[in-house]
Amino acid sequence: MWCHRLSHLQSRLQDLLRGRVTHWALQQSNFKSLFPLAIYWHHTASKSLNCVWQQHEDHFELQYANNVMRFDYVWLRDHCRSASCYNSKTHQRSLDTASVDLCIQPKTIHLDETTLFFTWPDGHVTRYDLDWLVKNSYEGQKQKVIQPRILWNAEIYQQAQVPAVDFQTFLETKEGLKNFLQNFLLYGIAFVENVPPTQKHTEKVAERISLIRETIYGRMWFFTSDFSRGDTAYTKLALDRHTDTTYFQEPCGIQVFHCLKHEGTGGRTLLVDGFYAAEQVLQKAPEEFELLSKVPLKHEYIENVGECQNHMIGVGPVLNIYPWNKELYLIRYNNYDRAVINTVPYDVVHRWYTAHRTLTRELRRPENEFWVKLKPGKVLFIDNWRVLHGRESFTGYRQLCGCYLTRDDVLNTARLLGLQA
Ligand SMILES: C[N+](C)(C)CCCC[C@H](N)C(=O)O
Ligand SMILES: O=C(O)CCC(=O)C(=O)O
Ligand SMILES: [Fe+2]
Known part of the structure; x- marks a missing residue:
């Protein structure tokens, strides 16, 4: 995903030069902290929800309900459940996955109550309920058995x-x-x-x-x-x-x-x-x-x-x-x-x-x-x-x-x- 990194780095540098840096932690001067994009953890307003997230250069990181989950941006775009992307009557995808830019990144991300909103470069909005993400994340699935069994002699x-x-x-x-x-x-x-x-x-x-x-x-x-x-x-x-x-x-x-x-x-x-x-x-x-x-x-x-x-x-x-x-x-x-x-x-x-x-x-x-x-x-x-x-x-x-x-x-x-x- 070099295309991703380079173009992103370029636009970040431009931002820096123009003084338009918003989530950029300038006080952290070590090299490592300058390059990964998201240094900024977003916390939810309500303490009880206990959800933090971070927009990394090539993935989205979510900590919620004792899980640390990482989501690829193409994945997040691909699983969009909006009416134009997914037919909830047939439970089938309408979105043509091949039309998604493999270097896609959300323009903005925000959380409202328990729903995350991803706004994509073309303006399309994808919403995910936090619990849906927990249930469907790789990290969540990895700990689950597909079929519970009692092994016997x-x-x-x-x-x-x-x-x-x-x-x-x-x-x-x-x-x-x-x-x-x-x-x-x-x-x-x-x-x-x-x-x-x-x-x-x-x-x-x-x-x-x-x-x-x-x-x-x-x-x-x-x-x-x-x-x-x-x-x-x-x-x-x-x-x-x-x-x-x-x-x-x-x-x-x-x-x-x-x-x-x-x-x-x-x-x-x-x-x-x-x-x-x-x-x-x-x-x-x-x-x-x-x-x-x-x-x-x-x-x-x-x-x-x-x-x-x-x-x-x-x-x-x-x-x-x-x-x-x-x-x-x-x-x-x-x-x-x-x-x-x-x-x-x-x-x-x-x-x-x-x-x-x-x-x-x-x-x-x-x-x-x-x-x-x-x-x-x-x-x-x-x-x-x-x-x-x-x-x-x-x-x-x-x-x-x-x-x-x-x-x-x-x-x-x-x-x-x-x-x-
Ligand atoms: C059950 N039935 C008698 C129809 C078939 C038997 C198949 C036998 C074969 N050796 C196997 O183990 O697959
Ligand atoms: O004859 C039997 O009890 C079983 C034989 C067998 O293994 C089979 O038919 O698959
Ligand atoms: Fe048999």
Whole structure:
């Protein structure tokens, strides 16, 4: 932003020569204090408001409600909520951001009660409520989590005694739905019980909270151990903990399981909170956590069984975190479907394997394993971006039905019910 600084400095020097300096602290003679523009802190008249601000050369600084916030001038112009810049009916920006001068600076700034007024060089006025700025500042967001969660191991989950919601209550009441979603958001798993054991009823349950995500497995799927598809899921073999569809660019957000029938032994479902395990890695070996969040890998699904021919590739790190607050939002963990690692130099690969081992060790701790036998009538929702699932090998005839859900639509439902998601 040199254009900014130079032109500003020039006009300041001109002001100095003409003796038109207003907010210029001449008594401060050290070099550093001469050049940053704003030396002058503006205090509010009312002491109770406790707000001070300063107009710097390239940003606006605001201290309010125990926050120190810095705002870029283009940002301040871009977020203008005036009628000509923002359509409050559609909640969409009308302003063409590309028309804003990247060196823009306000001509004047003033505070009236709790509203800041920025007057721009063309005379346009932007107003911001102080609380809106606090809520929407980077500094404010950085300290907030996007989604509150309760991380669990088997004991924590069992002690929490999270109730399952009844089928009728879930379908017919807003509270039933809201309680269910709140638990799902907090723990990453939730159950609906007393569901008639059919595919149609399972679909109804799924549709109560989201659109169903159709994939190569269909919309609603129904499977047994007939190897009708080229994947170990369609056998009687045990499956170690994993998340599904790691080979999609966006892995499916939620998985719904309903066991419609099992005449035989074994076949219990294993659930592990991947975020709890990742948190242990962060505590014990932060540099390994960081590596797992930085190294991108491929997962792959290659199928060639009968009519089913598919080749899916998804790329991304094992741990996905928001860069501004480091919050974990997606774990991609499937050792069966992990593709050849060919995107990483050998020395990083070795460190990656070490980090992956640390995470695997945490995921495999028996105290982190929650085992449950799925029974007809009990529908399980799993946050496939957080909780890993697996199964014990089994004997006999076992039918499972379910579907994947689009994460956006589940969160949409939750937000409309007033939940933080
Ligand atoms: C659930 N359903 C049986 C339809 C699909 C199974 C997908 C299995 C695959 N290995 C994965 O983990 O993504
Ligand atoms: O058979 C099961 O219980 C689950 C298999 C599985 O991992 C899947 O279908 O995604
Ligand atoms: Fe799976």
